[in-house]
Amino acid sequence: MVEAEDLQSLKMIALLGGCKGPIWLSSQSLGSELGISPQTASRRLIALERQQFIVRSMKPDGQYVAVTREGEGQLKQEYADYIRIFNPKRRQYFLAGAVISGLGEGRYYMSIPHYKEQFSKYLGFEPFPGTLNIRLDPASIRIRQDLEHIGWIEISGFTADERTFGGVKTLPCRVRGHDCAIVEPSRTHYPEDIIEVIAGCGLRKALDLNDNDMIEVEITYD
Amino acid sequence: MVEAEDLQSLKMIALLGGCKGPIWLSSQSLGSELGISPQTASRRLIALERQQFIVRSMKPDGQYVAVTREGEGQLKQEYADYIRIFNPKRRQYFLAGAVISGLGEGRYYMSIPHYKEQFSKYLGFEPFPGTLNIRLDPASIRIRQDLEHIGWIEISGFTADERTFGGVKTLPCRVRGHDCAIVEPSRTHYPEDIIEVIAGCGLRKALDLNDNDMIEVEITYD
DNA sequence: ATTACTAAAAGACGAGTAA
DNA sequence: TTTACTCGTCTTTTAGTAA
Numbered sequence: 001m002v003e004a005e006d007l008q009s010l011k012m013i014a015l016l017g018g019c020k021g022p023i024w025l026s027s028q029s030l031g032s033e034l035g036i037s038p039q040t041a042s043r044r045l046i047a048l049e050r051q052q053f054i055v056r057s058m059k060p061d062g063q064y065v066a067v068t069r070e071g072e073g074q075l076k077q078e079y080a081d082y083i084r085i086f087n088p089k090r091r092q093y094f095l096a097g098a099v100i101s102g103l104g105e106g107r108y109y110m111s112i113p114h115y116k117e118q119f120s121k122y123l124g125f126e127p128f129p130g131t132l133n134i135r136l137d138p139a140s141i142r143i144r145q146d147l148e149h150i151g152w153i154e155i156s157g158f159t160a161d162e163r164t165f166g167g168v169k170t171l172p173c174r175v176r177g178h179d180c181a182i183v184e185p186s187r188t189h190y191p192e193d194i195i196e197v198i199a200g201c202g203l204r205k206a207l208d209l210n211d212n213d214m215i216e217v218e219i220t221y222d
Numbered sequence: 223m224v225e226a227e228d229l230q231s232l233k234m235i236a237l238l239g240g241c242k243g244p245i246w247l248s249s250q251s252l253g254s255e256l257g258i259s260p261q262t263a264s265r266r267l268i269a270l271e272r273q274q275f276i277v278r279s280m281k282p283d284g285q286y287v288a289v290t291r292e293g294e295g296q297l298k299q300e301y302a303d304y305i306r307i308f309n310p311k312r313r314q315y316f317l318a319g320a321v322i323s324g325l326g327e328g329r330y331y332m333s334i335p336h337y338k339e340q341f342s343k344y345l346g347f348e349p350f351p352g353t354l355n356i357r358l359d360p361a362s363i364r365i366r367q368d369l370e371h372i373g374w375i376e377i378s379g380f381t382a383d384e385r386t387f388g389g390v391k392t393l394p395c396r397v398r399g400h401d402c403a404i405v406e407p408s409r410t411h412y413p414e415d416i417i418e419v420i421a422g423c424g425l426r427k428a429l430d431l432n433d434n435d436m437i438e439v440e441i442t443y444d
Numbered sequence: 445a446t447t448a449c450t451a452a453a454a455g456a457c458g459a460g461t462a463a
Numbered sequence: 464t465t466t467a468c469t470c471g472t473c474t475t476t477t478a479g480t481a482a
Contacts, residue, residue, distance in 0.1 A: 004226035004227045004230040005227075005456095007226065007230075008226040008229075011303060011304075014307045015306065017316065019307060020310075020313075020314055020315045020316055020365070021315050021317060021318065021362060021365045021438075022317075022318045022359055022362050022365070023316075026464090026465065026466090027466070027467090028464095028465085036457085037457070037458050038458090038465095038466090039457075039458050039459080039466095039468095040456080040457060040458070042466060042467060043457090043467085045466095046466095046467080055360055055364070056361065057360050057361045058465090058466075059436075060465060060466095061464060061465050062464090062465065062466095063466085064359050064361040065361060066361035066362065066364060066365065068364060069364060075304065075307060075308075076308070078304060079304040079305075079307070081233060081237060082297065082301040082304055083301075084237060085233070085237060085241060085297060085301070086297075086298070086301055088242075091242075092242055093242045093243050094239065094242055094243025094244065094245075095243055095244075096244045096286055137244055137279045137286050138277055139244035139277045139278065139279045139287060139288035140243060140288065142277070142288060142290060142291060143243045143244070214281075216243075227475095248445085248446065248447090249446080249447070249448090250445095250446085258476085258477095259476070259477050259478085260446095260447090260477095261447095261448080261476075261477055262475080262476060262477070264447060264448060265448085265475090265476090267447095268447095268448080280446090280447075282445085282446060282447095283445055283446050284445090284446065285447085446482100447481105447482085448482090449480080449481080449482095450479085450480080450481100451477105451479085451480105452476105452477090452478080452479100453475105453477080453478090454474100454475080454476065454477090455473105455474085455475070455476080456472105456473085456474070457471105457473075457474080458470105458471100458473100459469105459470090459471090460470085460471105461468080461469080461470105462466100462467095462468080462469105463465100463466085463467095463468100
């Protein structure tokens, strides 16, 4: 495995055109590009040459430096890693958090036929009357925020008996192999560290969950 | 500017899924991925957290780690650098070498009407009767090899007076602002550290070149 | 099992120097 | 000007330890 500093130097040489042909360098010029002393830059060049990542041609007042095939291979591997990070085939996110006791609101809404029918229609399962509430781990909060911008399913509200039932949005997900969905009111603000998950069965019982158990929620879309 | 080691660790966390959600890590597991000790891995995590490139959520037996927006920004910048290295708009290569005295062969061939006409037709200039010979710097030899695989213009040979004149291939290039072309026999093997360049005028005189002067040759294509 | 500290060992850094 | 050495210093690493 190539040293992190060597990789940094090699990348800089490539950025300066070292893959397209020999570039004119001095230890000082490379050093100032990298924010290191000429001595250290010189040592980096020696190290890269010894690993055959560059070839050098010394002149009295500097040197020609070019990236070799091996050097370019290293850089391409690195490039491939970044492609893997940023261009996954299908987008997939994870949330982690602890099971908490809800306020029973979910159960109430899930008992209302209008919502029940809509969820069945869009999610492919008839929601169990009750939600699993999860307090997100701090590390998950940013992901939760990112999820706001993807394709939630909107379920409209309605008015009945002079009472207004608000719209709800839902996002299919998986929890330990079960098809589930995150649900959330469309309009009203919701605590950003809590999610409510519904499923076709009672998750608490099916997964033998107790308060404070850690659990992961997987969201996939394309 | 982010430290090279920190970047390495951050990239590994991203590869493990840290941009898609919190991942379960221990200093030991990260250390073994990176080939460093758990102590160092722990310190790296602390450093990344202090720079706000990751958020952590400690548990008794490990930790959840997720890449923050700033951390992802750093990685994207790195990604952009690699894109710049490998996806330039138009391909461009450089060769560097020293002017040497040729054997006068070029002058002979360039005086033959058949070649002269063909070069004029394909290159857009009437070649000066003479070639500039360049001994490539060792750092350029790999680029020269890469150039074998791109689009050279083939100029056919011919037979006259019971003598066979071989085919020649040529590649347009620029030398200090002058439109030129590298020429080389199509069939016979040619020393890989020497190139012959033709132009519409006598380059030696026009550029005031003497033997051993260093010169760069620019090849651009799309 | 963890994390993260302290302290000794190893290694990297840059000033100075020679070619 | 270069490159690349030596050398003293400082940083980083890892082993050991405690929580």
